[in-house]
Amino acid sequence: MTVTETHCPYCALQCGIRLTPEIPRVRLEPAEFPVNRGGLCAKGWTAAELLDHRDRLLTPLVRKDAGDRTSPLREATWEEALDRIVTAIRAGQERYGPDSVGAFGGGGLTNEKAYTLGKFVRVALRSASIDYNGRFCMSSAATAANRALGVDRGLPFPLEDVAQARTVLLVGANPADAMPPSMQYLDAGRAEGARHIVVDPRLTATAKGAYRHLQPLPGTDLALANGLLHIAIREALIDEEYIRDRTTGFDAVRTAVNSYWPERVERMTGVPEAHLRETVRLLAAERPSMILTARGAEQHSNGTDTAQAYLNLALALGLVGRPYSGYGTITGQGNGQGGREHGQKADQLPGYRRLDDPAARAHVAKVWGIDPAELPLPGRSAYEMLDRLGTDGGVRVLLVLASNIAVSAPHANHVIDRLRALDLLVVSDIFLSETAALADVVLPTAQWAEEEGTMTNLEGRVIRRRSALPPPPEVRTDLRFLKDLAERLGRGDFFSDEPREVFDELRRASAGGIADYAGITYERIEAEQGVFWPCPAEDHPGTPRLFADGFPTPDGRARFVRVEHRDPHEVPDKLFPYVLTTGRTMQQYQSGNQTRRVAALTVSMPEPRVELHPDLARRHGIADSDMVELRSRRGRAFFRARLNAGIRPDTVFAPFHWGGDNAVNALTDPALDRHSKMPAFKACAVAISRTEEEGTR
Ligand code: SF4
Numbered sequence: 001m002t003v004t005e006t007h008c009p010y011c012a013l014q015c016g017i018r019l020t021p022e023i024p025r026v027r028l029e030p031a032e033f034p035v036n037r038g039g040l041c042a043k044g045w046t047a048a049e050l051l052d053h054r055d056r057l058l059t060p061l062v063r064k065d066a067g068d069r070t071s072p073l074r075e076a077t078w079e080e081a082l083d084r085i086v087t088a089i090r091a092g093q094e095r096y097g098p099d100s101v102g103a104f105g106g107g108g109l110t111n112e113k114a115y116t117l118g119k120f121v122r123v124a125l126r127s128a129s130i131d132y133n134g135r136f137c138m139s140s141a142a143t144a145a146n147r148a149l150g151v152d153r154g155l156p157f158p159l160e161d162v163a164q165a166r167t168v169l170l171v172g173a174n175p176a177d178a179m180p181p182s183m184q185y186l187d188a189g190r191a192e193g194a195r196h197i198v199v200d201p202r203l204t205a206t207a208k209g210a211y212r213h214l215q216p217l218p219g220t221d222l223a224l225a226n227g228l229l230h231i232a233i234r235e236a237l238i239d240e241e242y243i244r245d246r247t248t249g250f251d252a253v254r255t256a257v258n259s260y261w262p263e264r265v266e267r268m269t270g271v272p273e274a275h276l277r278e279t280v281r282l283l284a285a286e287r288p289s290m291i292l293t294a295r296g297a298e299q300h301s302n303g304t305d306t307a308q309a310y311l312n313l314a315l316a317l318g319l320v321g322r323p324y325s326g327y328g329t330i331t332g333q334g335n336g337q338g339g340r341e342h343g344q345k346a347d348q349l350p351g352y353r354r355l356d357d358p359a360a361r362a363h364v365a366k367v368w369g370i371d372p373a374e375l376p377l378p379g380r381s382a383y384e385m386l387d388r389l390g391t392d393g394g395v396r397v398l399l400v401l402a403s404n405i406a407v408s409a410p411h412a413n414h415v416i417d418r419l420r421a422l423d424l425l426v427v428s429d430i431f432l433s434e435t436a437a438l439a440d441v442v443l444p445t446a447q448w449a450e451e452e453g454t455m456t457n458l459e460g461r462v463i464r465r466r467s468a469l470p471p472p473p474e475v476r477t478d479l480r481f482l483k484d485l486a487e488r489l490g491r492g493d494f495f496s497d498e499p500r501e502v503f504d505e506l507r508r509a510s511a512g513g514i515a516d517y518a519g520i521t522y523e524r525i526e527a528e529q530g531v532f533w534p535c536p537a538e539d540h541p542g543t544p545r546l547f548a549d550g551f552p553t554p555d556g557r558a559r560f561v562r563v564e565h566r567d568p569h570e571v572p573d574k575l576f577p578y579v580l581t582t583g584r585t586m587q588q589y590q591s592g593n594q595t596r597r598v599a600a601l602t603v604s605m606p607e608p609r610v611e612l613h614p615d616l617a618r619r620h621g622i623a624d625s626d627m628v629e630l631r632s633r634r635g636r637a638f639f640r641a642r643l644n645a646g647i648r649p650d651t652v653f654a655p656f657h658w659g660g661d662n663a664v665n666a667l668t669d670p671a672l673d674r675h676s677k678m679p680a681f682k683a684c685a686v687a688i689s690r691t692e693e694e695g696t697r
Helices: 078-095 110-125 138-147 158-164 181-191 223-234 240-246 251-258 261-271 273-285 303-316 360-368 382-387 410-418 478-489 499-510 520-527 598-603 614-619
Strands: 004-007 016-020 029-032 061-063 074-075 102-103 131-132 167-171 197-200 211-215 289-293 324-330 399-403 422-429 441-444 453-456 461-465 578-583 609-612 627-631 636-643 651-655 670-671 684-690
Touching: 004 461, 061 078, 078 102, 078 399, 078 422, 078 441, 078 478, 102 110, 102 382, 110 131, 110 453, 110 478, 110 499, 131 382, 138 303, 138 324, 158 181, 158 289, 167 273, 167 410, 197 273, 211 251, 223 251, 223 261, 223 273, 223 303, 240 303, 251 303, 261 273, 273 289, 289 303, 303 324, 360 499, 382 410, 382 670, 453 499, 461 520, 609 614, 609 627, 614 636
Parallel strands: 102 131, 102 399, 167 197, 167 289, 197 211, 289 324, 399 422, 422 441, 578 651, 609 636
Antiparallel strands: 004 016, 016 029, 061 074, 061 441, 453 461, 578 684, 609 651, 627 636, 627 684
């Protein structure tokens, strides 16, 4: 019996699991990996059901009549599928130029695949058109951390440090539902008397176990942070010595928060002044303390500035770089961290290098064996690219890997229309997702337990994904598919489909960059249960904790940045009087393309529910389990009601794991953060009504 130690295919915790061959499929058990320590959530426990699922894509599919998307999909050989793709790429680039062919990647791709996809677009397609779904996930916190600290590693310390913190401020984070095994660290802290304050418009499972729940109006988290800093300054709780010795720019921030007096912040956010004062006093006095943000605070049209406001607070209190203290953001997708480091972003080269930096271009071009002048310049961000699909100057042929944008993009119905306007849509996936169902060519790809590679978890720990069984005969890895395609485009020599070879090249390409993997090898990962980047040499121990001795900024200091509250792009009015916010459930992952097919998960939650306060429901004659229609300026969606006295009466919540008539992203606002290009997923204006209609499901 060969036992394979690998990791759960879903979220950024990347829990360790053990797979043992068994009839009819592998047996899956939790492993004693340092992150999950034997824990798994329901998604992880049931992940093996995907491996031989009846919906699995086992051969390429193409439209029966090429060019006619109304004709049905039929099975095809790889030769035929690749020929159709190459023909469309050549025709598109000849007619519209190189940038008319692009790719959309995902935060679930291994480091090797994300790296290869970025290289494929720049070297084989010579196109600037690439971005990925992490733009919809981590980009605001990443932009703020780069601005303030000079580096974006979600948690700059191991998760186990959370257990040692006496005070933890969790802003827009619900790990009890999103990644339950991580709660063991919060629970251990609470058992020792730590006090946790959860900021969320809903009384979530995480908030229920906390010492204090602050319940602001969605879109006011920045005002809350500035208000906390205002109190810290007034009550002489800031760390003047730390500010003087380790930071720059505080005076402008001190001036900016002057007007965020507690009574005003209470009016803006709805959080009582007494709770504001208590929060900042705990953070300052009950140390060590931490501030952790997640998508609730970050997925706004001012998400970067909001994350920045919490960084300002953490820096002013002197938390960052001190033991068991600091600021972190909780990454969501499985390889959300590694996926944003190695070149599938529109403006980025491997190692977290900038595509517009001449030295970075020269370094990476040398590793790739091309002239730096061949590298395109930065392209458009995710939504900007999707918004222009099929238009003059936009992408005409799109490859989509590991992303279900028809469900997960904002203003989803518009995005679906744009996908339909493409000359050719190619989707590589394991199941026929809502996006794959729109495609001209669908490619079956290997699953998590059928491939080798590395992932980088939410702590910046690089880990191994190992193969326990071969993919089905006609299924190829994405590395193989990209190499096959590159060969047909005359650039096959630049690509490998061997994960270890790709990783070794990635190490060279990242060497000297911010996310430096040069010293990380498959063998070291195995021997050390993961290696934390930066790790510039094979004799370097890796870096579990950042910032103890300084910051990777030009002057070694962290930077305060003045930020001001702005109302969300869309605020309630007479026609759309409530705020819609979106999020996760414990049973589902991302667009649900995988987890909605797992029987044990759908049994416990067969359909999405919209959460409404009982007072709001009463006003609209809605009872628990009634069917409700939500409408925004962009579309409508249907949900069964769940009455919840723990949500603000002016706010409704719906999960984003479903498509079709249950697609909450048919409603969400694509207004973009000006720094990160993050859409405003977490606050838009909606109307609600009871309905007999159940949509067209
Ligand atoms: Fe998988 Fe995340 Fe659940 Fe762990 S917490 S089992 S990584 S989904």
